[in-house]
Amino acid sequence: MNGQDDSRAAAAGDDATRSTAAPSPLAPRPSPLDPCPSSLAFTAGFVERVRASFGRQGAMALIGAQLLDVQPGYCSIALVPRPELCQQHGYVHAGILATLVDSAGGYAGYTLFPNDSSVLTVEYKLNLLAPAEGERIVAAGYVVKAGRTLTITRGEVHAERAGARTLVAIMQQTLMAMHGKSDNSA
Amino acid sequence: MNGQDDSRAAAAGDDATRSTAAPSPLAPRPSPLDPCPSSLAFTAGFVERVRASFGRQGAMALIGAQLLDVQPGYCSIALVPRPELCQQHGYVHAGILATLVDSAGGYAGYTLFPNDSSVLTVEYKLNLLAPAEGERIVAAGYVVKAGRTLTITRGEVHAERAGARTLVAIMQQTLMAMHGKSDNSA
Amino acid sequence: MNGQDDSRAAAAGDDATRSTAAPSPLAPRPSPLDPCPSSLAFTAGFVERVRASFGRQGAMALIGAQLLDVQPGYCSIALVPRPELCQQHGYVHAGILATLVDSAGGYAGYTLFPNDSSVLTVEYKLNLLAPAEGERIVAAGYVVKAGRTLTITRGEVHAERAGARTLVAIMQQTLMAMHGKSDNSA
Amino acid sequence: MNGQDDSRAAAAGDDATRSTAAPSPLAPRPSPLDPCPSSLAFTAGFVERVRASFGRQGAMALIGAQLLDVQPGYCSIALVPRPELCQQHGYVHAGILATLVDSAGGYAGYTLFPNDSSVLTVEYKLNLLAPAEGERIVAAGYVVKAGRTLTITRGEVHAERAGARTLVAIMQQTLMAMHGKSDNSA
Numbered sequence: 001m002n003g004q005d006d007s008r009a010a011a012a013g014d015d016a017t018r019s020t021a022a023p024s025p026l027a028p029r030p031s032p033l034d035p036c037p038s039s040l041a042f043t044a045g046f047v048e049r050v051r052a053s054f055g056r057q058g059a060m061a062l063i064g065a066q067l068l069d070v071q072p073g074y075c076s077i078a079l080v081p082r083p084e085l086c087q088q089h090g091y092v093h094a095g096i097l098a099t100l101v102d103s104a105g106g107y108a109g110y111t112l113f114p115n116d117s118s119v120l121t122v123e124y125k126l127n128l129l130a131p132a133e134g135e136r137i138v139a140a141g142y143v144v145k146a147g148r149t150l151t152i153t154r155g156e157v158h159a160e161r162a163g164a165r166t167l168v169a170i171m172q173q174t175l176m177a178m179h180g181k182s183d184n185s186a
Numbered sequence: 187m188n189g190q191d192d193s194r195a196a197a198a199g200d201d202a203t204r205s206t207a208a209p210s211p212l213a214p215r216p217s218p219l220d221p222c223p224s225s226l227a228f229t230a231g232f233v234e235r236v237r238a239s240f241g242r243q244g245a246m247a248l249i250g251a252q253l254l255d256v257q258p259g260y261c262s263i264a265l266v267p268r269p270e271l272c273q274q275h276g277y278v279h280a281g282i283l284a285t286l287v288d289s290a291g292g293y294a295g296y297t298l299f300p301n302d303s304s305v306l307t308v309e310y311k312l313n314l315l316a317p318a319e320g321e322r323i324v325a326a327g328y329v330v331k332a333g334r335t336l337t338i339t340r341g342e343v344h345a346e347r348a349g350a351r352t353l354v355a356i357m358q359q360t361l362m363a364m365h366g367k368s369d370n371s372a
Numbered sequence: 373m374n375g376q377d378d379s380r381a382a383a384a385g386d387d388a389t390r391s392t393a394a395p396s397p398l399a400p401r402p403s404p405l406d407p408c409p410s411s412l413a414f415t416a417g418f419v420e421r422v423r424a425s426f427g428r429q430g431a432m433a434l435i436g437a438q439l440l441d442v443q444p445g446y447c448s449i450a451l452v453p454r455p456e457l458c459q460q461h462g463y464v465h466a467g468i469l470a471t472l473v474d475s476a477g478g479y480a481g482y483t484l485f486p487n488d489s490s491v492l493t494v495e496y497k498l499n500l501l502a503p504a505e506g507e508r509i510v511a512a513g514y515v516v517k518a519g520r521t522l523t524i525t526r527g528e529v530h531a532e533r534a535g536a537r538t539l540v541a542i543m544q545q546t547l548m549a550m551h552g553k554s555d556n557s558a
Numbered sequence: 559m560n561g562q563d564d565s566r567a568a569a570a571g572d573d574a575t576r577s578t579a580a581p582s583p584l585a586p587r588p589s590p591l592d593p594c595p596s597s598l599a600f601t602a603g604f605v606e607r608v609r610a611s612f613g614r615q616g617a618m619a620l621i622g623a624q625l626l627d628v629q630p631g632y633c634s635i636a637l638v639p640r641p642e643l644c645q646q647h648g649y650v651h652a653g654i655l656a657t658l659v660d661s662a663g664g665y666a667g668y669t670l671f672p673n674d675s676s677v678l679t680v681e682y683k684l685n686l687l688a689p690a691e692g693e694r695i696v697a698a699g700y701v702v703k704a705g706r707t708l709t710i711t712r713g714e715v716h717a718e719r720a721g722a723r724t725l726v727a728i729m730q731q732t733l734m735a736m737h738g739k740s741d742n743s744a
Binding site for chain 3: 311313315316330331338340353356357358360
């Protein structure tokens, strides 16, 4: 099921006291968290490790997910919507979005883990912002804090439709590194 | 990806100061939240509405989920694991568990909504507790607080294996009722 | 800021198709998670350790929180509301409720940790269900899954007013045991 | 209680296969969510409304929080640590951090709400990343999706110490606009 609450866009124009923000040139600008900082320590061969692990996931093949981009502390996964991935209103099911973004966050973290480790999702929280429909769904995950045991990520899911991108879901996630247990062990 | 941290069971016996709790008969007992209280106001025909909505979800058919039980403020959904539902270690993918328990919670809330409404997931948070494997996975959701606009649920996922049930995931979820938009509208 | 969405109680009576659930005696009853199971392995002296740690927390004294009950895998904390604990509408601030229930969950987990360890909150998620007001606020936390490294809890906050208890918040939390670092180390 | 897992910084250097990422100039760069986009519709007088509401919160005065910056869809709040705000290890209590960042997110949303409305926190999720200590703690919240009924925010808490800023907590939050109920109504 997908969250949506789009009535505001229409309603905004009704209120004469509303204005479009003209950002003051003097206003202090907060700096957003960088989803791909240049200072992360990663492990050589991380792209190959992520690709091999992704290929071992039956669920990724079932839904038709494709690995899009792997960088240190960053991963994105794409999906082309089709009816059997949808909920009762014809939008991509929230569980499918969750599958994508949970995996994107997990592999974002995994790029920074040692070779003889695997990655587990401890927990995540997902907000659904708009119906997911269009030509392509792209989920991206990035590391916010890398730790030896626990790694924290954020993720976003966008739907691409007719040349426009809509933010449809955001995630916050906790990962755990399993040291001494490589990803391809039984 | 599935969370697990099972080393404690083995480690517990190593510590001579550990004991198995002998609950004092005098100890005040907290009362757990009842997943199926008798005082919820529901809407006639709720079982049929839930079954019809479930049938419209392509994603439920894709993964092979089956509606197990529908009661006022309660819903459970079952799944038989198979390789294409799994992650790289052979356990049911967290995204599949999320799909199940998100839907169970959503339909638990929907049993209490008016006929001309539909249900959207605003957000949920999922903790993964143990690897999901076995003959059957059962996700249950139940309403904790029902509101006109927002309804809050909790959910649990158990794996059934060789006659034993293991708690593999727990969820906390916010739903939104979309009034005036029935579930089967385009 | 406190969440509330109480319009439903009033609205429920407007809908002729609503009924109060008469629970069928044949209906299968889901079993709720027990907030105080008898099978948890705990560590001797846990009540004293929790009390000592609680006493070292300046924030607990500042808000006037009192340790109410400590059992294996369970802890409750009470608070008497006063104006300086409130938000702009006169209800107890969500941050104060969070402080209470985060601590209750943390100490619930800590009862099961070894003596030479301390407890850290990795993350939690809090839903605010109703305004928090009354003679007393009680937050309870209980262990859902105990692990060597990570322990998962749930928590609930009730407001007591004129002899009635209202559920005002629910929580789901991840804790981490810091082995070899006792709670009273600098 | 505060989460920390700082062993990785020290451990990273031990692994000969680790490198510091030299970001490829050709690599596609994901764009982070902008915490202060220029396209948000806001309501005239929002700074005064936020300041007045902040002043009515007893809890903000109790902990010594100060409103730092208010922009359309953005708010930051500062705090100077002192012992009575701390947990047992001497770091600022997670509940205090939660109070700050919940309020920062809530007021970020409130800048976009109509005059005759107030803001409620439906829920939030907080990850604790590092111990909070230093000369000043700054919590910032920003709107990710603004809706008529629900608004979604993210937040970050930094600790400032000896000229350096450390990210100590991140939040994801759901707000609800209460239309027709102004913030200063009883």
